[in-house]
Amino acid sequence: MKNVVIFVLAISTLVAGYFLLKANWKLSLEALEGKTEKIIRGDLTLPINATGEVRPARRVEIKSEASGEVIEIAKHPGDRVRAGDLLIRLQQDDELRSVSRAKQDLARAAAQRETARINLEQAKGADLAAAQARVDQLTQSVRLAKFRKEKLEALDPLQTNDEELLQRDTTYKSQLAQLNGAKADLERAKLAIPRAEQDIKRAEAAFEMTQNNLADAEERLKETDVVAPIDGIVGDVRTQIGEVIQGGKTTFTGGTLLATVLDMDRLIVGAEVDESDIEQVRKIAPLWAIPGHDGSVRMPDDLEEAVEGMEHLPTITVESFRDQEFYGVIERIYPEPRTISGVVTYLVDVVITSENRDLLLPGMRADVRFTSEHLDNVLLCTNEAVREGPNGRLGVYVPKKDAPSSEQQTEFVPCKFGLSNGNYSHVLCEELTDGMIVYTKLPVTPDRDKRRKRRR
Secondary structure, three states: OOOHHHHHHHHHHHHHHHHHHHHHHHHHHHHHOOOOOOOOEEEEEEEEEEEEEEEEEEEEEEOOOOOEEEEEEEOOOOOOOOOEEEEEOOOOOOOHHHHHHHHHHHHHHHHHHHHHHHHHHHHHHHHHHHHHHHHHHHHHHHHHHHHHHHHHHHHHHOOOOOOHHHHHHHHHHHHHHHHHHHHHHHHHHHHHHHHHHHHHHHHHHHHHHHHHHHHHHHHHHHHHHHHEOEEEEEEEEOOOOOEOOOOOOOOOOOOOEEEEEEOOEEEEEEEEEOOOOOHHHHHHHHHOOOOOOOOOOOOOOOOHHHHHOOOOOOEEEEOOOOEEEEEEEEEOOOOOOOEEEEEEEEEEEEEOOHHHHEEEHOEEEEEEEEEEEEEEEEEEEEEHOOOOOOOOEEEEEOOOOOOOOOOOOEEHHHHHEEOOOOOEEEEEEOOOOOOOEEEEEEOHHHHHHHHHHHHH
């Protein structure tokens, strides 16, 4: 048994040694032969990367103007709803009592308004006429009393006596005093008219206010059935059966938050673009998205029509669906910057238009890539092959023509390069062609080994 174990260990050691020797030999061959890539033809894109968060175009928080106990929850988070669909139902008792009180207040206000109208008519009619008639009557009585008094005073003193003169004078003064009183009553009757007009205005206002109160009460009664305000998906329900909620008319906070509805048909990524890249994003954005436009151009409601207006759509990826790619349309560039820890960014809203957008959920972190420049069907060289040649010019090393296949000889080809995305560069010289081999790592030749030894 011991010999068998020793034999197995020996065989294992030999096998391991073989594979190790083979790997080292392969590595040494790669070091001698160098590494190569081919010149290829393809598209080159210069991207601008940003991050953001998926959010619905609209997120509606639902509160009720009514108060009462929750007696039914018709929809739950994740349910799709249409505008007008029942979400939550409240007990109606409190709101029914409010409607009854509002109706009683309206009846009282209507009676007060009618009383004010009658008072105004009376002030303009009978009261004013009676006061004027009293003044007219006393005016004549004063004239008569004055005439009699003056006639008696004009007689010979022997024909009159003091008692009669005193009586005539007293009658005149009494009539005059009554006339002055009647005139004062006439002025009060005239002043009563604008007061009555103000009373009727107040009564009209009170009547209108109670009408509005009744309308509000009836509206709150209707709102005991809480319905969806928009088409969408129920995001959350914040109440439960049996809970008593406060309506918006009775609290400073606007009432209890009951639920949220999300417009998931229009999802947006708010991409935070670095200040160094925002100008490039402005250049590729449609007119409706650029800050400062006159408002005459709007993003089409039809997303397919909006897609046709952009040459290169922003691409979107999320961590949850790494194998999926989404795309969208730039809807808006916000002109106000955001500064966090000294980093300045600008928010760019991208409406997701791809058909697979139903996979996304609000709150997902997203990576957005904008195409600032794009070249179609051009020669591309890997950046690993671009290096500085003997004459100081940029270029690439290629296998030397007519060199023996057993020797890894190279020659330098100077070349110009255009747009680069960090991995590949656009080739701008005729010496390099599609499929041509270039060195990303130069081979080790005997001559080069000798030079290295002499330098040592």
